Amino acid sequence: MSIKGSSLIIPISIVVHLIIINGTLYLLTPDTYTQNLNALYYNFSWLLITNALDFYPTKRKETFFTNIHKMLNLYTLFGLCYFAIFGFSNTAKGSTLFHVEVLLVIFLLLTLYRIFFYWAIRRYRFHGGNFVNVLAIGRDKNLKKIRKVFDDPYLGYRYKGFFDDSPSKSPTYLGKVKDAFDYVAKNSIDEIYCMASKFSQKELQRLIDFADNNMIKLKVIPDNKEVFTRAMTLEMFDEIPVLNFRRQPLDTDYAKIVKRMFDLFFSSLVIVFVLSWLVPLMYVLIKAESPGPLFFRQKRHGYKKRVFWCYKFRSMAPNAESDSKMATKNDMRVTKIGKFIRKTSIDELPQFINVFLGDMSVVGPRPHMELHTEDYQGSVDKYLVRHFVKPGITGLAQIRGYRGEVERKSDILNRIRLDVLYIEKWTLSLDLHIIFSTMRNVFAGEAKAY
Incomplete structure (x- = not known):
C-alpha cells in the first residue's frame, strides 16, 4: 500500500464488507446462500447500491457520523433486496423473523467495521500514512x-x-x-x-x-x-457558484423523514404507555386542589413563526398574567401539585400530543409565548433563526441550564446561541444525547425547574 496515497484503502473496505456479508450468510443461511445464483445476487446488489449512493469515496474530514444517512439508506435498500429474491425464487429457509435477525447481524458487523475503519485511518494518518x-x-x-x-x-x-x-x-x-x-x-x-x-x-x-x-x-x-458562517454551503447554478448562508442538516428530505418518524414513534410510546394513565390521575390531583381545566393551553410560535396551541398540565391557579409573565422562583400562582409537576417536568408531557400532531418535535428550540417572541425578535440578534425548525419539548439550551425564567440578558443570548448551534449541527445522535441528558437532569433535579 502506498504510504502517501494509500489507494487501496477503499478497495480493502469493499473486500471486507463483502467478506462480512458472504461469511455471515454462508454460516447462518447455508441452504439459501448456496441455492441457484443467490450468492452472486447478494454481491451484485451490494455493489450496485453502494455505487448508486456513492458510499465509498471519503473525504479527509469525514467521520463515522458525517454520512451516517448513507449508511442507513444502504442498509434499508440492501434489506429490501435481500427479501426481494425470496419472492422470485422461493428459496427462503426459515422464518421471516430469522432472516431479519440475520440482516441485523450483518448490519451490526458492518457498523462495527465502519467504526473501526474511521478509528484506524485516523491512527494511520497520525503515524504518517495516507498524507x-x-x-x-x-x-x-x-x-x-x-x-x-x-x-x-x-x-x-x-x-x-x-x-x-x-x-x-x-x-x-x-x-x-x-x-x-x-x-x-x-x-x-x-x-x-x-x-x-x-x-x-x-x-x-x-x-x-x-x-x-x-x-x-x-x-x-x-x-x-x-x-x-457555519451554516453556509455552496450550490452550483450551471457554472455559477452560489453561497447559501443558511442551510442546515434538517433541510434534507432524509433528515426531515428520519426526525418525523422518530417523533411519531417516541410520542406514540409516551401517549400510549404514559399519558393514557397519567391524564386521569392528573385530572383528580389538579382538580382537587384548584378549580379550572386539566390542561393549560397557550398560543406559541412554531416552525416559520406559525402559531399553534401548546399544551401542558395546568400547574398554576387561573390568572390574568399566564400569557404575559413567565413563572418565577417562589411564584405565588403555582399550586402545590404544580410545584411537583414543574420540578419533575411532568407538566410538559402533554406536549407529546403536539409532537404527534406535527406542531412540535421531541427535540428542538423551546417555543416561546407570542408576547416574548415579538419582544426578543427585535432585541436579540438571530432570534428568528430558531424558527427554521419545529420547536421541541427539550433542547440543547435546556440541558445546558438555560431553561425557564430569563433573569438576565445573557440568559436569552446564550439560549439563542445554543438553539442556533443545534439547528446548524443537528444529527439524530445529538437528539438522542439531548433526550438522555434531559432524563438524567429530571432525576437529578434542576435549579431553574420552578
Whole structure:
C-alpha cells in the first residue's frame, strides 16, 4: 500500500464488507446462500447500491457520523433486496423473523467495521500514512483558519508553507508568488490552496492551467468579506457558484423523514404507555386542589413563526398574567401539585400530543409565548433563526441550564446561541444525547425547574 496515497484503502473496505456479508450468510443461511445464483445476487446488489449512493469515496474530514444517512439508506435498500429474491425464487429457509435477525447481524458487523475503519485511518494518518502535501499561495485571514485543519495530525495534511508578495517573518513563508511555480515543480505537492482575494482573473487562470498541467489539485478560497458562517454551503447554478448562508442538516428530505418518524414513534410510546394513565390521575390531583381545566393551553410560535396551541398540565391557579409573565422562583400562582409537576417536568408531557400532531418535535428550540417572541425578535440578534425548525419539548439550551425564567440578558443570548448551534449541527445522535441528558437532569433535579 502506498504510504502517501494509500489507494487501496477503499478497495480493502469493499473486500471486507463483502467478506462480512458472504461469511455471515454462508454460516447462518447455508441452504439459501448456496441455492441457484443467490450468492452472486447478494454481491451484485451490494455493489450496485453502494455505487448508486456513492458510499465509498471519503473525504479527509469525514467521520463515522458525517454520512451516517448513507449508511442507513444502504442498509434499508440492501434489506429490501435481500427479501426481494425470496419472492422470485422461493428459496427462503426459515422464518421471516430469522432472516431479519440475520440482516441485523450483518448490519451490526458492518457498523462495527465502519467504526473501526474511521478509528484506524485516523491512527494511520497520525503515524504518517495516507498524507497529502499542501501549500498556500496568497495570505489573508482565511489562511490562519484553515491552518487549524492542516495542523490536525489525524487528517493527514503536511503543510509546507505559503507564498505571498508581501514578505513575512513567519517560519512558513516560502517566498513571492512567482517563486511558487518552481517550488511546486521541484517538490511533491498534491494540493494548492489559493486565496482568491490576492489574484486577478488572469493570474488565477494561469494558476489553474499550471495545476492542471502538473496533475495538482487546486482549491480556491473565495474572498469572504468576513461573512462566512457555519451554516453556509455552496450550490452550483450551471457554472455559477452560489453561497447559501443558511442551510442546515434538517433541510434534507432524509433528515426531515428520519426526525418525523422518530417523533411519531417516541410520542406514540409516551401517549400510549404514559399519558393514557397519567391524564386521569392528573385530572383528580389538579382538580382537587384548584378549580379550572386539566390542561393549560397557550398560543406559541412554531416552525416559520406559525402559531399553534401548546399544551401542558395546568400547574398554576387561573390568572390574568399566564400569557404575559413567565413563572418565577417562589411564584405565588403555582399550586402545590404544580410545584411537583414543574420540578419533575411532568407538566410538559402533554406536549407529546403536539409532537404527534406535527406542531412540535421531541427535540428542538423551546417555543416561546407570542408576547416574548415579538419582544426578543427585535432585541436579540438571530432570534428568528430558531424558527427554521419545529420547536421541541427539550433542547440543547435546556440541558445546558438555560431553561425557564430569563433573569438576565445573557440568559436569552446564550439560549439563542445554543438553539442556533443545534439547528446548524443537528444529527439524530445529538437528539438522542439531548433526550438522555434531559432524563438524567429530571432525576437529578434542576435549579431553574420552578
